[in-house]
Amino acid sequence: DADVTQTPRNRITKTGKRIMLECSQTKGHDRMYWYRQDPGLGLQLIYYSFDVKDINKGEISDGYSVSRQAQAKFSLSLESAIPNQTALYFCATSDLRVSANEKLFFGSGTQLSVL
Amino acid sequence: ELKVEQNPLFLSMQEGKNYTIYCNYSTTSDRLYWYRQDPGKSLESLFVLLSNGAVKQEGRLMASLDTKARLSTLHITAAVHDLSATYFCAVDLGNQFYFGTGTSLTVIP
Numbered sequence: 001d002a003d004v005t006q007t008p009r010n011r012i013t014k015t016g017k018r019i020m021l022e023c024s025q026t027k028g029h030d031r032m033y034w035y036r037q038d039p040g041l042g043l044q045l046i047y048y049s050f051d052v053k054d055i056n057k058g059e060i061s062d063g064y065s066v067s068r069q070a071q072a073k074f075s076l077s078l079e080s081a082i083p084n085q086t087a088l089y090f091c092a093t094s095d096l097r098v099s100a101n102e103k104l105f106f107g108s109g110t111q112l113s114v115l
Numbered sequence: 116e117l118k119v120e121q122n123p124l125f126l127s128m129q130e131g132k133n134y135t136i137y138c139n140y141s142t143t144s145d146r147l148y149w150y151r152q153d154p155g156k157s158l159e160s161l162f163v164l165l166s167n168g169a170v171k172q173e174g175r176l177m178a179s180l181d182t183k184a185r186l187s188t189l190h191i192t193a194a195v196h197d198l199s200a201t202y203f204c205a206v207d208l209g210n211q212f213y214f215g216t217g218t219s220l221t222v223i224p
Contacts, residue, residue: 031210040124042203043158043214050210058211090157103148103160104205104212 003027006091006107014115019078021110023091031094032074034066036087049074081114117142117208121215129223131193136218138187138204146207147187149178151200194222
């Protein structure tokens with residue numbers, strides 16, 4: 001089983017719909033992140049969380065919200081989806097306890113298309 | 116605002132050749148990471164560079180970091196087809212990771 005699991009893997013929705021992307025991890029990491037990937041733009045940070053009570057906006061948080069339901073779960077919501085939110089979304093985790101080696105561990109991604 | 120620039124964006128090289136990918140960033144940081152992404156797949160960590168002058172090697176790939184120049188390089192030696200992928204650098208700034216635009220590498224037989 002994957003250490004960082006994202007659901008769904010693919011989603012097609014219509015403009016104005018509410019969408020939730022879910023991420024769960026079995027790595028025991030404190031830190032969780034949501035990124036979006038657009039062709040030619042690399043990855044952009046949407047939100048990040050260092051523990052259950054800590055939520056922070058990233059570079060491109062407008063139009064998105066998140067919920068850290070537990071240490072292992074971090075959900076991303078699009079309250080009213082718009083076509084320019086069509087992208088590949090990644091959840092990632094890192095380990096607060098390994099401060100000198102905080103590389104990211106990524107989920108498999110969710111391809112979201114907003115029509 | 117931290118900017119992370121990679122070049123080239125696209126690289127096509129023949130098997131057996133050497134080449135270097137460059138990653139420049141705009142704000143002081145002494146933590147830089149390299150990731151690999153295969154088509155349709157997620158990202159996997161390649162290297163973690165945590166200080167000025169750090170050098171890491173794994174197989175045909177070698178990464179280095181010059182924090183004074185705000186530059187990291189990923190050197191490819193004697194490329195093979197299996198290295199075809201997109202490579203990203205990422206800079207750690209206050210526990211936020213900022214990614215470059217990626218370099219799409221194609222190794223031609």
